Amino acid sequence: MPGTPQRYTVTAALPYANGPVHIGHLAGVYLPADIYVRYLRAQQRDVKFICGSDEHGVPITIRAQKEGVTPQQVVDKYHAIIRDSFQEFGVSFDIYSRTSSTTHAETASGFFKQLYEDDKFIEQTSEQYYDEKADQFLADRYIVGTCPNCGNDNAYGDQCEKCGTSLSPTELINPRSMLSGNSPILRETKHWYLPLDQYEPWLREWIVEGHKNDWKTNVYGQCKSWIDQGLHPRAVTRDLDWGVPVPVPGAEGKVLYVWFDAPIGYISATKDLLPGDAWKPYWQDAGTKLVHFIGKDNIVFHCIIFPAMLKAHGDYILPDNVPANEFLNLEGDKISTSRNWAVWLHEYLQDFPGKADVLRYVLCANAPENKDNDFTWKDFQARNNNELVANLGNFVNRALVLTHKFFAGKVPAAVGFTTEDEDVLRQLGEFPARIGELIDNYRFRDALNELMNLTRLGNKYLADTEPWKLIKTDEARTGTVLHVALQLAASLVTLMEPFLPYSAEKLGTMLNLEKGAWSAAGRPDSLATGHQLAAAALLFDKIEDATVEAQVQKLLDTKKANELAAAVAAPAKDDVSFEQFQTMDLRIGTIVAAEKVAKTKKLLKLSVDLGFDEPRTIVSGIAEHFLPEALVGQQVQVLLNLAPREIKGIQSQGMLLMAENADGSLSLMQPSSHVRPGSSIA
Numbered sequence: 263m264p265g266t267p268q269r270y271t272v273t274a275a276l277p278y279a280n281g282p283v284h285i286g287h288l289a290g291v292y293l294p295a296d297i298y299v300r301y302l303r304a305q306q307r308d309v310k311f312i313c314g315s316d317e318h319g320v321p322i323t324i325r326a327q328k329e330g331v332t333p334q335q336v337v338d339k340y341h342a343i344i345r346d347s348f349q350e351f352g353v354s355f356d357i358y359s360r361t362s363s364t365t366h367a368e369t370a371s372g373f374f375k376q377l378y379e380d381d382k383f384i385e386q387t388s389e390q391y392y393d394e395k396a397d398q399f400l401a402d403r404y405i406v407g408t409c410p411n412c413g414n415d416n417a418y419g420d421q422c423e424k425c426g427t428s429l430s431p432t433e434l435i436n437p438r439s440m441l442s443g444n445s446p447i448l449r450e451t452k453h454w455y456l457p458l459d460q461y462e463p464w465l466r467e468w469i470v471e472g473h474k475n476d477w478k479t480n481v482y483g484q485c486k487s488w489i490d491q492g493l494h495p496r497a498v499t500r501d502l503d504w505g506v507p508v509p510v511p512g513a514e515g516k517v518l519y520v521w522f523d524a525p526i527g528y529i530s531a532t533k534d535l536l537p538g539d540a541w542k543p544y545w546q547d548a549g550t551k552l553v554h555f556i557g558k559d560n561i562v563f564h565c566i567i568f569p570a571m572l573k574a575h576g577d578y579i580l581p582d583n584v585p586a587n588e589f590l591n592l593e594g595d596k597i598s599t600s601r602n603w604a605v606w607l608h609e610y611l612q613d614f615p616g617k618a619d620v621l622r623y624v625l626c627a628n629a630p631e632n633k634d635n636d637f638t639w640k641d642f643q644a645r646n647n648n649e650l651v652a653n654l655g656n657f658v659n660r661a662l663v664l665t666h667k668f669f670a671g672k673v674p675a676a677v678g679f680t681t682e683d684e685d686v687l688r689q690l691g692e693f694p695a696r697i698g699e700l701i702d703n704y705r706f707r708d709a710l711n712e713l714m715n716l717t718r719l720g721n722k723y724l725a726d727t728e729p730w731k732l733i734k735t736d737e738a739r740t741g742t743v744l745h746v747a748l749q750l751a752a753s754l755v756t757l758m759e760p761f762l763p764y765s766a767e768k769l770g771t772m773l774n775l776e777k778g779a780w781s782a783a784g785r786p787d788s789l790a791t792g793h794q795l796a797a798a799a800l801l802f803d804k805i806e807d808a809t810v811e812a813q814v815q816k817l818l819d820t821k822k823a824n825e826l827a828a829a830v831a832a833p834a835k836d837d838v839s840f841e842q843f844q845t846m847d848l849r850i851g852t853i854v855a856a857e858k859v860a861k862t863k864k865l866l867k868l869s870v871d872l873g874f875d876e877p878r879t880i881v882s883g884i885a886e887h888f889l890p891e892a893l894v895g896q897q898v899q900v901l902l903n904l905a906p907r908e909i910k911g912i913q914s915q916g917m918l919l920m921a922e923n924a925d926g927s928l929s930l931m932q933p934s935s936h937v938r939p940g941s942s943i944a
């Protein structure tokens with residue numbers, strides 16, 4: 263694209279307001295978008311950063327039904343949680359709007375109406391799945407079945423989340439209703455379709471030919487594959503009662519498809535942000551660069567369907583780029599809202615107060631830019647301790663503390679630069695352009711790595727020059743070294759701001775320096791001789807083992823709860839006759855003594871009162887589940903007439919009966935009230 267755009271419209275995927283935001287969302291969408299926008303602002307570009315809650319669609323109504331509340335209550339709750347956690351995480355939207363707003367209803371409705379009046383839709387009556395028991399058509403996620411593309415058994419009516427294919431409900435194999443679990447019937451209903459097939463030649467020219475070199479290969483590849491498979495007309499209305507009503511005659515009880523109205527939400531949010539017609543240049547002027555940040559599951563909607571809508575309308579610009587990321591996994595497992603396998607942003611912010619930048623750093627350093635990636639708490643701790651504390655924080659802290667110690671906190675004069683000083687200053691001058699170019703090309707991971715290379719350069723310079731030793735022999739030279747080191751620290755205020763905004767602000771306060779424009783950053787004279795610094799404080803502190811172990815334990819607990827919930831009963835054994843059953847002598851006994859069997863891990867020797875003159879000795883393999891002293895006095899079930907056998911030299915005269923949980927733990931089988939030892943079970 264020749265020249266610098268006049269202005270930028272940057273959108274981040276609208277989060278569904280049916281649950282909170284997790285680290286996968288942040289790494290895939292919101293963090294890269296925020297870094298990009300903060301960088302543009304540092305260059306004093308005209309940019310609007312647009313987002314909001316997506317409050318329509320079937321996931322919202324399903325959640326409402328599950329929780330026994332209204333869809334509005336669901337979206338009000340999650341809109342607030344999402345908005346507040348984004349803000350605390352430093353995601354610097356110019357507006358965080360919502361698609362249940364009046365502006366949005368008018369905008370989406372107006373958009374549809376114009377396409378309708380311009381005859382851009384196909385009107386078609388067809389048979390759609392209907393749940394007779396629930397008395398409702400089954401749109402999108404109300405229906406699940408087997409994906410015809412990859413065989414996933416839980417593909418939704420609009421998309422298979424496993425392979426990313428966009429689907430129609432009638433394409434599903436063995437469809438079933440999410441409302442009742444029943445097989446649905448087909449019933450006639452009228453809908454409006456966007457004939458995507460008519461846009462295929464244009465999409466091919468625009469994407470396959472036009473964006474071969476500037477779109478990410480994962481995005482380009484997905485788009486090309488869909489276009490090559492052939493596009494089909496796509497219904498943009500639904501039989502539902504939650505959403506933007508279809509604004510044309512004969513459409514009672516129908517709303518706009520959520521994927522028709524949601525991307526229009528970017529436009530309505532811009533209208534909410536700006537007065538009068540001021541929103542228009544951001545969406546309709548050819549000098550505007552439009553960039554959509556999304557996750558890979560949204561590629562089809564942002565690269566094929568929304569552009570086709572914009573093209574059909576005719577008044578709008580098209581996205582310049584759609585830098586979608588791959589997925590982030592958590593501790594080797596796919597992040598899942600339904601399985602609660604996630605690190606939730608609002609919980610992180612509670613558990614790690616004042617550490618938004620640490621998570622920003624780790625998620626960017628490990629971002630799934632080109633392939634799926636994994637977040638682990640061990641890596642989180644290591645990156646904090648080895649990179650933020652030992653590299654970035656250590657450099658800044660040494661430069662400031664030594665200046666306070668030797669020069670009363672005033673930037674010392676530089677008296678004659680050596681080749682080494684000049685080399686460091688020259689390298690420093692090259693960083694802003696290098697980091698900026700990587701951000702311009704959506705390579706945020708590499709950009710962050712360059713930022714860390716700059717602080718590595720600073721640490722190496724201090725290690726080589728050793729100003730803490732030099733002060734004893736050459737105060738003037740020490741002053742020059744710290745002068746150079748402080749210029750490097752000063753450039754960080756601007757260069758690290760897109761990635762670590764809170765730490766950049768903190769550093770700016772310590773240096774008594776405002777953030778500068780990106781192009782001027784790193785200039786060797788940005789801190790003048792004699793400039794007074796404020797007090798030094800640590801930018802980052804160490805994260806201890808116990809802190810991350812607690813987070814890992816939280817995930818292990820989740821995993822265990824999921825396993826218990828998913829456990830199924832063992833299959834039934836073969837029948838026995840009543841006579842066979844009666845041969846077993848089952849009794850209640852009271853444990854009167856218990857001790858571990860020497861030189862074994864699993865065995866306990868128990869004395870059980872079964873109502874006879876002497877207690878019986880029973881050896882049981884339960885030592886890993888119960889402490890001997892906790893068993894004394896407990897009543898238990900015993901199979902009395904199991905043939906005696908010798909275990910580790912002890913004669914065992916019976917067997918304890920236990921219940922085994924799905925996770926392998928054991929429970930005693932006790933009577934509901936205390937009974938006389940020796941009582942029969944029948």
Ligand SMILES: [Zn+2]
Nearest residue numbers: 409412422425
């Ligand atoms: Zn699939």
